[in-house]
Amino acid sequence: MSEAAISLKDDPTEVVTRFAPNPNGPLTVGHVRGVVVNYHLTRKYGGRFILRYDDTDPRTKKPLKEAYKWIVEDCEWLGCPPDEVVTASENMLSYYEMAEKVLESGDAYVCTCEQRAFKTMKDQGIACQCRDLDVEENMSRWKRMFDDFPEGGAVLRVKTDIKHPDPALRDWVGFRIVDEPHPLTGDEYRVWPLLDFESAVEDHARGVTHIIRGKDLMDSGLKQKYLYKHLGWDYPEVILWGRIRIEGVGKFSSSRMSEEIASGKYAGWDDPALPTLRALKRRGISAKTLRDFMLSLGLHESAVKISMENIYAENRKNLDEATNRYFFIPDPVKLFVEGIPGKTVRMPLHPGFKQRGTRDWCMQDGTCLYIPGKDAKLSKDEIVKLMGLPCIAVDSVGDDGVRAHYMPGQHKKTRKIQCVQDFIECTILKPDGVDEGYCEPEVENLQAGTIVQFERYGFCRLDSKEGERLTFVYGHK
Template identity: 40%
Template sequence: MDEDLRTRVQTEAEKHALFNAVKYESDADVGAVMGPLMGENPEFRPHGGEIPGVVGGVVADVNAMDHGERRERLGELAPDLLDELDSEDEEDEQVLSDLPNVDNYDEVRMRAAPNPNGPWHIGHARMPAVIGTYKEMYDGSFIVRFDDTDPETKRPDLDAYDAILDDIDYLGFEPDDVLRASDRLDIYYDHARELIENGGAYTCSCTGEAFSELKNSGEPCPHRDKDPETTMTEFEALVDGEYSSGEMVLRVKTDIEHKNPALRDFVAFRVIDTPHPREEAEKYRLWPMLDFQSGIDDHLTGVTHIIRGIDLQDSAKRQQFVYDYFDWEYPEVVHWGHVQIDEYGVKMSTSTIKQLIAEGELDGWDDPRAPTIKSLRRRGIRGEAIVESMVGLGTSTSNVDLAMSTVYANNRELIDDDAPRYFLVRDGVELPLSGGPDAGHPPIHPDHEERGNRTIPAGDAVLVEPSDVPQSGERVWLKGYGCVRYEDDALEYVGDDIDVVRNEGVDVIHWAPAEENVSVTMRTTEGDVAGRAEPDFGDATVDDAVQFERVGFVRVDSQDDDEAVTYFSHD
């Protein structure tokens, strides 16, 4: 790399390192700098192998400054970026828009209505995050209702009920009420009977294909004008299990000439021969369709505001027919677009994840490669970081994109101040070391001198990462130890004057002793990584969030006899 390019890289890297450090009020991170640096400067990409070393030196300089010095330097170098940070600080904290017509209700009551066919993927977190936040905004109520009335195509997973409640707890919310629709079949039957008596429903034995042709042409089903008594008799036979799947359904009578065919005489109940997996519900064979069941429950549980996908607008229109028959007032509805999440190569689908686990492509729901809440939790992502990210998307009717980098940035703010620092060397190269002190003493946390320093024995040899091995005759700075020169396949100590880093561009690298170290397996979204950590890492306990310097934050998953497993969180 020529000097002109090196200077330009240093200037751009300093700008991004300062921005990163000032924004999070912590040390800058090489990984966080590399992304925007390379994205904004594509001409740097052919030199990608050399640039991290240059960036490391710049980051070390920035991390040697205090917060005030960083702000002042950023103002000199990139005042527009400093203005951007200051304007962010001044923004109103309320991200969610006000709910409509709140004053019409004594209490805001909202519901999350999961289908318990498996643990939640990341996209599922949006609903409880937003509803839970609205509950706090309005001092309202948050209902969790398991819509588990399809024991066949969306068959409930018995473990998912508790798993979903556990995920909601992890996100930081406690439901005021928890209901299972499969416990409420008799309630739905009673309302179906009342609807029949009101002339609002009829039993239909048309085949699905025959009814579809009639519906699409706007012609009434021949069963539509049955008297309520006949319909009631056949409905009771349905309840008693005298019909098999596909033989007869109960339809809500709407407008057979409605401009939207999807709203014409929709099915309210159908027979499913497959028993429900819950023992309490396995006796039932007549099951309500979701639009009927959900509509009844929303009214009976006092729901005032519903959030649902923009693609489900027809649900409100179908349910409105039922509400009109009962003379009920429909809740307020907020429609939003889908959330799309980057980073994962796995489809955000419960059924897809189930299949990948069954095929052995994923180890389980908490595999770091799985786009699930359980995975994020095991990786050490705080529920608060997910909630903040989801709430930040608002409730737009447009589809929205969630960059996982946003979740990671939020999480970094939550854990950075408490996370102790350690060195982890991946695929270490062992190099003899001579002439220096017996040990290095990097700080436990660079922003908290009062926490003291670690002690890393140097011994006769150290481990460094392959990309950090310098060219013969060049120097590197072993962080917390001092400056060493590389010659004849060995390192020789040459001093402890930090000015060689600040003024001469000597790269700062991390290291581990060749003998006294801890074997670490780091599980990542790209696969497992083996490494060796400094001995003090053996004192970290399970669930601790720590930072492997120049690698990233991890959650400690297990510690056993100088062997540890960690889950990579983020840079």
């Protein structure tokens, strides 16, 4: 599916969308669809793309101060820079103002019922005694929430239909008391709006025209429509997509990742084992790959199951022509070759682009090469083909390495093994471990950030150069 296939009905002349993460960590691959689709539609029709931080839960989804900057950087790296950045915790007074409006109109009330008792009544479709309090009492209780009631002692509820078929939609909580410092506002506030209240007010205030998000948030829209009706507002158009399940990334949450980074299990938010955009970027997964792939999923409510292998396949197409080829030798073992003719062997940096140049090796009798440890399990008289070089026949395999001699002529159905002659030490960080070995010395001339294809190994990105050792991060096959 092309980008053009993602469209809105009625061809609107202006579209205002928003992507609203909780800033408790950098963005992950699971966030990409929300960023890319919302941004793309504002560029297709004209309008604004808003990045909004839904950061009004200072305890259960405690914001991480650094994440406010990281998420903007992640959006920019994806090629989807926000036109406006909104931080919900900076707009608390506007939420209080709307709370007082619905209290004064009788469309909300402050409930002091014990939570389990209220749930029992709610599940039976029975109104609690707080629901019929007059405005004066509700306003008095509302003021007491700021300095008198303890945590759990009172909540503001938005009136809906107490007999609604779905108990979750009956008189939902709009505000609660949380005595927990916020990373931006400190102890300034203790009465915090829940996401559905805050989000509804922000969408209206910012002129959001289309709410485009996952189907799992359908109930949020149903709740918010009650608040919009109470306040006399028109609800934005809603477009929902089905749940997306990404195989190959494990079960991660920002809070869990944060804990495991703190414990030392992961080196940081860009650890190759994590599904964050910072980690994917470090592995050489391009922003174009992620954008194109998520747009290809389209807009429909059917659930989608994909694999990271699908994303790797898309990335491979984007990288194949651009990346030069080199050899990497994990767990190197010495290979001594006798009788090889003295000559210079030239191997292209890319077989499809000969104009890029070659890697040149000077071969001579008695040359010492290095082959991967897993390929060194050879048998006497076995003939193997050295990639880019002649065939050899194995004479012996010992603790000091493999000894072989040059075998001229063509030999079909032989194993192919890559090797290096001169080398530089190399470490490759992988999602599931670390490989140590040697790579061709020409690689030392590359700039950090360059992506290469190590033949028979995979695409890797040069992460750092320290002295005579290079560190790469593994991308994929």
